[in-house]
Amino acid sequence: MSRPSPRSAPEASVAGAVITFADVRAAADRIAGVAHRTPVLTSRTLDESVGATVLLKAENLQRAGAFKFRGAYNRISTLSADELARGVCTWSSGNHAQAVALSAALVGTHATVLMPEDAPAAKRSATEGYGATVVTYDRYREDREVKARELADARRLVPVPAFDDPMVMAGQGTAALELIEDAGPVDTLVVPVSGGGLMAGCATAARALLPGVELIGVEPVAGNDTVRSIAAGKRVRIPVPHTIADGQQVEIPGALTFEVNRRLVDDFLLVEDDELIATMTLLFERLKTVVEPSGASALAAVLGNPARFAGRRVGVILSGGNVGIERFASLTAGGRP
Structure with a gap:
């Protein structure tokens, strides 16, 4: 088209x-x-x-x-000491999840990632392998951004959007x-x-x-x-x-x-x-x-x-x-x- x-x-x-x-x-x-x-x-x-x-x-x-590592690291590496102490969160089917998890580990903070239940197993495994905590949701029934914002608010985490930043x-x-x-x-x-x-x-x-x-x-x-x-x-x-x-x-x-x-x-x-x-x-x-x-x-x-x-x-x-x-x-x- x-x-x-x-x-x-x-x-x-x-x-x-x-x-x-x-x-x-x-x-x-x-x-x-x-x-x-x-x-x-x-x-x-x-x-x-x-x-x-x-x-x-x-x-x-x-x-x-x-490519997601480029944006995730550019964002996370500029966080303040207070923000790094709180940790970061994101919502992703896999690639941004892994990028945030790795970037967080490199700068000394922790990542919590909201991933769909049906995300490819290799992507979830890699995300957890970088040290992130994975929380799942149903992508066909639940709004991932709403759930991620609720998660960030509840745990005082710094959101790192996958693209709209x-x-x-x-x-x-x-x-x-x-x-x-x-x-x-x-x-x-x-x-x-x-x-x-x-x-x-x-x-x-x-x-x-x-x-x-x-x-x-x-x-x-x-x-x-x-x-x-x-x-x-x-x-x-x-x-x-x-x-x-x-x-x-x-x-x-x-x-x-x-x-x-x-x-x-x-x-x-x-x-x-x-x-x-x-x-x-x-x-x-x-x-x-x-x-x-x-x-x-x-x-x-x-x-x-x-x-x-x-x-x-x-x-x-x-x-x-x-x-x-x-x-x-x-x-x-x-x-x-």
């Missing part, structure tokens, strides 16, 4: 009021030496299949297995900053969209460095809350998406992220679960790298629309690789666990 570019100079300046390129630069300095500067992967086979130069920012190789968004934007610094200019940047923090941060960084860059967000067909919101001109809530892309099972875009993305992002594409599985398989077989379904979504959109990207230098964010071996094997064998 595509739409006309919504950008105009006055609106772009409003988006900058949420986060600025200076915020992304500051985040890059803050996470330097703590977060991994992940590699940019290339493949001649991939380039030939798309007819473009495809540059993959491998955030599946980031600490805690996903300026410092989290700025931290995520360092992925695009590094991609452009390491691989050079791109004509198009394609980014997975869930709550919108990665897209908002990357859009802010890329637009500052490359004013003419085309910015494309990608959602699963079943989880098209941002696409619907853009069409409606306001945030739209959808039922919890039924998709294998558990990292993109968000019902509504963030208030702050939506303000940035509706002004800076040029287009949105949708991908089916089968396309995610095919892309996971391709990455494993050809590039010897493992990504989770959400992490494959941006590349799946490129592979599914080769004419759209032909002849261009295309930056793609592989957002995460947190998938257990049993689930990976089942998905790539055609199963639906």
Whole structure:
């Protein structure tokens, strides 16, 4: 799915009021030496299949297995001594949970994480392995943000949102900053969209460095809350998406992220679960790298629309690789666990 570019100079300046390129630069300095500067992967086979130069920012190789570590550490590392003594909490299906748990451990505080009962076992195990306390809820019957706020209030914990926070968004934007610094200019940047923090941060960084860059967000067909919101001109809530892309099972875009993305992002594409599985398989077989379904979504959109990207230098964010071996094997064998 595509739409006309919504950008105009006055609106772009409003988006900058949420986060600025200076915020992304500051985040890059803050996470330097703590977060991994992940590699940019290339493949001649991939380039030939798309007819473009495809540059993959491998955030599946980031600490805690996903880009989320960037934003979580950027936020938590700036907390006051009093806030650190109280501890932090978050709500997440897995990747942000792990990122917050690890970041909390690194700065000497404790994390409490609200996770859905059906979160992938590998993600819950990793979150607990970093020292966090996990509290579960039913994602199909309970409002996770309401429960998380109640938990934070009851235990006097500092909330660390998964996406709707300026410092989290700025931290995520360092992925695009590094991609452009390491691989050079791109004509198009394609980014997975869930709550919108990665897209908002990357859009802010890329637009500052490359004013003419085309910015494309990608959602699963079943989880098209941002696409619907853009069409409606306001945030739209959808039922919890039924998709294998558990990292993109968000019902509504963030208030702050939506303000940035509706002004800076040029287009949105949708991908089916089968396309995610095919892309996971391709990455494993050809590039010897493992990504989770959400992490494959941006590349799946490129592979599914080769004419759209032909002849261009295309930056793609592989957002995460947190998938257990049993689930990976089942998905790539055609199963639906």
